[in-house]
Amino acid sequence: MLDFIQSSLETKALYATQSWIKTNASHLKDMDCSEVSMKEMEKISVLKNPSEVLGVFAIPTQPTHDLRSINDLILMLDDIRDPGNLGTIIRTADWFGIRHIICSENTVDAYNPKVVQASMGSLARVQVSYKNLNNTIRSKPDYMKVFGAVLEGNDMVEVAKPNYGIVLIGSEAHGISKELMPLVDMPITIPKYISSKLGASAESLNASIATAIICYEFRRKQSS
Amino acid sequence: MLDFIQSSLETKALYATQSWIKTNASHLKDMDCSEVSMKEMEKISVLKNPSEVLGVFAIPTQPTHDLRSINDLILMLDDIRDPGNLGTIIRTADWFGIRHIICSENTVDAYNPKVVQASMGSLARVQVSYKNLNNTIRSKPDYMKVFGAVLEGNDMVEVAKPNYGIVLIGSEAHGISKELMPLVDMPITIPKYISSKLGASAESLNASIATAIICYEFRRKQSS
Numbered sequence: 001m002l003d004f005i006q007s008s009l010e011t012k013a014l015y016a017t018q019s020w021i022k023t024n025a026s027h028l029k030d031m032d033c034s035e036v037s038m039k040e041m042e043k044i045s046v047l048k049n050p051s052e053v054l055g056v057f058a059i060p061t062q063p064t065h066d067l068r069s070i071n072d073l074i075l076m077l078d079d080i081r082d083p084g085n086l087g088t089i090i091r092t093a094d095w096f097g098i099r100h101i102i103c104s105e106n107t108v109d110a111y112n113p114k115v116v117q118a119s120m121g122s123l124a125r126v127q128v129s130y131k132n133l134n135n136t137i138r139s140k141p142d143y144m145k146v147f148g149a150v151l152e153g154n155d156m157v158e159v160a161k162p163n164y165g166i167v168l169i170g171s172e173a174h175g176i177s178k179e180l181m182p183l184v185d186m187p188i189t190i191p192k193y194i195s196s197k198l199g200a201s202a203e204s205l206n207a208s209i210a211t212a213i214i215c216y217e218f219r220r221k222q223s224s
Numbered sequence: 225m226l227d228f229i230q231s232s233l234e235t236k237a238l239y240a241t242q243s244w245i246k247t248n249a250s251h252l253k254d255m256d257c258s259e260v261s262m263k264e265m266e267k268i269s270v271l272k273n274p275s276e277v278l279g280v281f282a283i284p285t286q287p288t289h290d291l292r293s294i295n296d297l298i299l300m301l302d303d304i305r306d307p308g309n310l311g312t313i314i315r316t317a318d319w320f321g322i323r324h325i326i327c328s329e330n331t332v333d334a335y336n337p338k339v340v341q342a343s344m345g346s347l348a349r350v351q352v353s354y355k356n357l358n359n360t361i362r363s364k365p366d367y368m369k370v371f372g373a374v375l376e377g378n379d380m381v382e383v384a385k386p387n388y389g390i391v392l393i394g395s396e397a398h399g400i401s402k403e404l405m406p407l408v409d410m411p412i413t414i415p416k417y418i419s420s421k422l423g424a425s426a427e428s429l430n431a432s433i434a435t436a437i438i439c440y441e442f443r444r445k446q447s448s
Contacts, residue, residue: 084308091426091430092426092429092430094425094426095414095416095425095426095429096416096418097417097419097422097425099422118430120427120428121426121427122425122426157444190440191447192319192320192321193321193446193447194320198323200227200349201319201349202315202316202319202345204319204344205315205316205319206312206342208433209312209315209316209432209436212437213436213437213440216414216440219417220381220417222417223415223417
């Protein structure tokens with residue numbers, strides 16, 4: 001909650017228990033905060049085990065995400081449907097200091113309560129916009145490359161250090177859409193590192209897991 | 225479904241639509257499979273969008289997981305409570321060819337339907353057991369080290385190549401329990417790779433994300 005209160009988001013209302021208010025008084029300053037009992041909290045929260053604080057914030061204006069001014073990695077999500085996955089991707093991006101996520105118009109809403117919950121406060125720092133990805137990629141500067149996560153691409157570890165660029169992640173069910181595949185400059189795959197004698201193994205990774213491993217590997221490369 | 229049918233699990237019953245049976249006849253051989261309509265499937269499945277096939281399998285006997293005979297990485301999960309996280313961890317372990325997961329007795333049941341669904345068939349290949357982790361770690365051979373995922377440990381990237389060993393992951397809410405921390409040989413942390421001028425960032429990673437990044441990094445090290 002403090003992540004949100006201390007962010008640039010506009011706080012519309014704040015409800016908290018007496019003990020939460022006491023503990024966090026120094027962060028609240030002159031903010032309005034209504035004191036409620038846990039019983040009242042159970043009624044206003046959608047959670048089975050409600051937190052001691054509930055805030056209402058204005059959904060921020062969508063960031064413009066001008067690709068020419070972003071000198072870092074950008075995540076692009078092509079129809080991520082699962083709120084838990086989107087929330088986890090936002091949280092992971094925040095961990096690795098990736099501040100820009102551009103979602104396709106069919107990606108789940110970042111302000112869906114399940115996404116907000118899974119993102120654990122990181123929505124206060126990561127900028128999320130919804131755009132037509134085809135048009136957005138076509139308008140990018142030439143020097144910015146598109147790395148697309150696929151099942152049979154180049155070994156991600158062998159790819160040169162990506163100082164900036166777009167990491168494109170496909171949907172849980174269908175991967176990167178047919179429409180966007182021709183715009184991918186470098187199809188990349190997370191190596192399995194398994195010996196052939198082991199036999200079968202998982203066909204794919206969860207979308208948020210694949211995103212995290214790629215972000216980690218690219219950040220590791222950048223730092224070396 | 226084919227992952228399970230082709231595994232060593234005992235098939236108790238199989239229900240599928242006519243079209244699924246037609247497509248997969250070669251895999252079924254002389255197996256009994258009851259033909260059902262999609263309408264009937266909607267009634268017997270717990271899913272909103274039921275699959276065209278539903279199988280009932282016997283839960284296998286718990287693997288013994290004799291640590292002296294496992295010459296590979298082993299995952300140990302200390303009270304993972306979220307079924308989606310456990311399922312995703314099983315799927316990720318399978319991707320990286322990690323065949324052994326030992327869960328604490330308070331970890332969510334691996335045969336919970338949500339776990340089975342998130343594991344996407346990988347439960348057919350990854351062996352999952354439930355044990356008292358304290359006793360289990362105390363009985364390990366000396367040469368097998370315990371790498372514990374913590375928020376302030378050694379940079380995971382700097383750790384020497386781990387040819388075998390235990391990767392210990394704590395619970396979503398509390399991390400590695402106080403009881404197990406003294407048994408950790410090497411506390412490790414996933415680096416954030418962010419510059420201090422960026423300001424705040426996520427306090428932690430989702431448990432399944434942290435597990436995946438550690439598995440990836442250890443496998444990458446082993447292969448180099």
